Amino acid sequence: MKFLTVIRGAFATSCLVLSAILSSTAPSQAGNSPLACSFFTSPTSTSALAIILAQGDVIQVISATTASQVIDGSTTLAVPSTSTAGVTPGLSPGTYNFTPDGGGSATYSCTPAGTVSQTDQQETGSQIVLRHTAHTITDQVGSQVMSTLLNGSSPSGTLSYTGSSADVSISLEQLLRQNKANKAIETVALGYGEGSNPLADAPLAYNVWARVNYGKYFGDGMELDGGIFNGLLGFDYRISDKAVIGLLTVYEDFDFEFDAANGTLEGNGITIGAYAGMKLTPNLVADITVSHTWLNYDNEVAGDKGSFDASRWIFSANLTGSFNWNQLIVEPNAAVFISVEDQESYVTNAAVSVASKDITLGRISVGPRIRLPIMLGSGPSISLWAMAKAEYDFSSVDTIASTNFSGNDVFSARIGLGLDAAINQATSLGFSVEGHGLGGGEYNAVNVDAFIKVAF
Numbered sequence: 001m002k003f004l005t006v007i008r009g010a011f012a013t014s015c016l017v018l019s020a021i022l023s024s025t026a027p028s029q030a031g032n033s034p035l036a037c038s039f040f041t042s043p044t045s046t047s048a049l050a051i052i053l054a055q056g057d058v059i060q061v062i063s064a065t066t067a068s069q070v071i072d073g074s075t076t077l078a079v080p081s082t083s084t085a086g087v088t089p090g091l092s093p094g095t096y097n098f099t100p101d102g103g104g105s106a107t108y109s110c111t112p113a114g115t116v117s118q119t120d121q122q123e124t125g126s127q128i129v130l131r132h133t134a135h136t137i138t139d140q141v142g143s144q145v146m147s148t149l150l151n152g153s154s155p156s157g158t159l160s161y162t163g164s165s166a167d168v169s170i171s172l173e174q175l176l177r178q179n180k181a182n183k184a185i186e187t188v189a190l191g192y193g194e195g196s197n198p199l200a201d202a203p204l205a206y207n208v209w210a211r212v213n214y215g216k217y218f219g220d221g222m223e224l225d226g227g228i229f230n231g232l233l234g235f236d237y238r239i240s241d242k243a244v245i246g247l248l249t250v251y252e253d254f255d256f257e258f259d260a261a262n263g264t265l266e267g268n269g270i271t272i273g274a275y276a277g278m279k280l281t282p283n284l285v286a287d288i289t290v291s292h293t294w295l296n297y298d299n300e301v302a303g304d305k306g307s308f309d310a311s312r313w314i315f316s317a318n319l320t321g322s323f324n325w326n327q328l329i330v331e332p333n334a335a336v337f338i339s340v341e342d343q344e345s346y347v348t349n350a351a352v353s354v355a356s357k358d359i360t361l362g363r364i365s366v367g368p369r370i371r372l373p374i375m376l377g378s379g380p381s382i383s384l385w386a387m388a389k390a391e392y393d394f395s396s397v398d399t400i401a402s403t404n405f406s407g408n409d410v411f412s413a414r415i416g417l418g419l420d421a422a423i424n425q426a427t428s429l430g431f432s433v434e435g436h437g438l439g440g441g442e443y444n445a446v447n448v449d450a451f452i453k454v455a456f
Helices: 002-025 118-149 172-190
Strands: 049-053 058-064 068-071 075-078 084-086 094-100 106-111 160-162 169-171 206-219 224-240 243-258 263-281 284-301 304-321 323-325 328-343 357-374 381-397 410-422 427-438 443-455
Touching: 049 106, 058 068, 094 106, 118 206, 118 224, 118 243, 118 263, 118 284, 118 304, 118 328, 118 357, 118 381, 118 443, 206 243, 243 284, 263 304
Parallel strands: none
Antiparallel strands: 049 094, 058 084, 058 106, 068 075, 068 094, 160 169, 206 224, 206 443, 224 243, 243 263, 263 284, 284 304, 304 328, 323 328, 328 357, 357 381, 381 410, 410 427, 427 443
16 A cells, blocks of 8 residues: 555656646636646635646536536536536646636546546446356356267366267267166176166256356556456256256456556345346257346455445347267367446545446357367277367447456457366366457457266
8 A cells, every 4th residue: 555655756756847837828727726636636715726737637426406517717628527627628737726606616536648537447347257157157058058968078077989870960868877887788698787778868957067167357558457356156956858048156266457547346146146047959059047146346446445336137148059070079168257246326435426336248259179089998088179269349438438458249269178077977077278358459368167067
């Protein structure tokens, strides 16, 4: 904290010196003690308030008892909190008097040029958090439904091996059952056991799975550096060979630093959701998921901190296939999610009011996962895979900040490598690494992911 205080003091002093040099272009304001623009300038004034503005500084009316503010006796600034003055109205660098029109009082804040506000940081960070968790849920459910209903493989399901048919993939779970059947037949033929038919065993109907995911983010426009942890736990039931239903819960924890704002955004949340999947053809499944999240955020910019709660809905769907191709398994996937997050209003420690926000965003992604299954005799089997996807992000925010992170209409790429293992008929696990945000121009990120599934 002492370090941040020194930095803020040095920054405010430099702004004051620069503004004083430039203030010769504006009228002199005798009798007032000018205030340099800073994050902590939130004075309440009942008379003329002199503020030194540098090029790009932005004045904002936080609250007022009158309809407008008069700047140097002529230019007016409306009261609503979305109204700003500075470069936008064309004010030159200098010292200006802000006076409530018709008496009363007003509270102002000033954001220095080249810095980022509470709103900027909040919008940028929360959009990244929302997209990350929504993607993790969408990807996990799509993988789990495919592994349960298809004979293909996935990051959370059984591994696959190319059989004699050119159209159907045979799961390692089936191969393990068939190996068991062959051994039983041999035993019966030799007179060492009682006859049975393990192939008659029905596929295991219940699945419990867990997944942990950590994403490390590196940003450009706001000098972003931080990470998100997701821990998922799920349970599902195979109603029939063509349908599955399940429940999931997610814990998320995030912590970001924004060097451009000398700030941090951190928080956590809990999600509960339900999903359902259906086999459309022997090689194609579809799934849908609905989930709700309760979150709390801590948003700090240059020492000025505020906390707020939020709630979020995520709606997602996948269309996933599994096909054999030259001893490989190709798993094409098309996914979409839409999420709506409502963020409550709050007041920072420096009495800066931040309005409530509604953020709506989504993603459409398309691309294949290609697997190389490797049989290890009659024991555990593994699968190596590579993945590439094109992603299109879109969003809408009910208030507009000056952040360099747009989040609107952004195209990017995602690539990944992984290894999955089927320990036995009931247990599978895996590990993967992905890079995403590639080519989008807003951030780059690396995800590390691990899962385990147990069927019974």
